[in-house]
Amino acid sequence: MAQKRKKIKEEDKATLKDRFRYLPASISVAECHRRLVGATGIDVAKRTFENWVRTEKWKRDLSDEVKRETAQRLMEAKIKEGATQTNLSEEELDGDIKLQIQAAAAANVSVLLAHQNDIGAMRRIYATLVKDLSDQVENHRVAVKDQDGQYVQVAPSINYGITQSHNLTKMLKDLIGLERQAYGSDEEKESREADDILRELAEEAESSQSED
Missing domain, CATH: 1.10.10 (Arc Repressor Mutant, subunit A)
Structure with a gap:
């Protein structure tokens, strides 16, 4: 029994x-x-x-497997994109690891070059904002809206100058970090994704311009 x-x-x-x-x-x-x-x-x-x-509908934690599958699909998409850029056919790529690596690298290079162009554009925006603030401080004039919604020239306050300087300093710090990341001079330092930083820089630039 x-x-x-x-x-x-x-x-x-x-x-x-x-x-x-x-x-x-x-x-x-x-x-x-x-x-x-x-x-x-x-x-x-x-x-x-x-x-x-x-x-009881027991669940399994799929996060690791989802990450692996996502990484695999992303790599496949990069290979396909790079193959299009380099005029490689699926038949040429099939089973040829070296060509697959070259295709994925070509796609990566395209993204990095786009990032570098965006960074250059943000650097020019930063330089314009610095010049605008310098002119405002030197000329003791800044445009603000009055109660009627009209722009008038007034002397900038000390707090205004400090706030704008702080915003531009933060923008420069992020921009330098982004440049180091994009140009490979700071590879060991962990940093945020380039798209996130560019978005923050764009928001800071828009904020600075709206406060002028």
């Missing part, structure tokens, strides 16, 4: 559920049961375990 299994404790069930979350989504529930029982020593029947997963 088979020995009757003991009732599973709630804490043991919770342990199984928690560990189940981190098992790869590619393996079956039956295989999950086998691995978890072997790892934890918790004696639970496979049918009971499968019933918990199905009826």
Whole structure:
């Protein structure tokens, strides 16, 4: 006569559920049961375990697998884009790792060159803003809206000068970091994505112009 299994404790069930979350989504529930029982020593029947997963809708953490799949699809898209730029056919790329690398590199170069052009444009905007602020301070004149909504020339306050200088200093700091990243002179330093920084710079430039 088979020995009757003991009732599973709630804490043991919770342990199984928690560990189940981190098992790869590619393996079956039956295989999950086998691995978890072997790892934890918790004696639970496979049918009971499968019933918990199905009826209580146990979920697995798919974030790592989603990241890997996303990275793979992104690389495939880069290879396809680079192949178009370099006039390589799918037949030429098929199975040729060297050509695939060259195609992906061509796509990366195209993106980096676009970033560098954008950075150059932001550098020119920054220079214009610095000149505008310098002229305002030297001439003691800045355009502001009066109560009627009309622009009038008034002397800039000290707080205005300090605020604008602070904004431009922050803009320059971000711009320098972006240049180092885009031109490869600061590869070891972790920094934000180029698109995010460009967006911030554009917002700062718009803010500075609206306050003039």
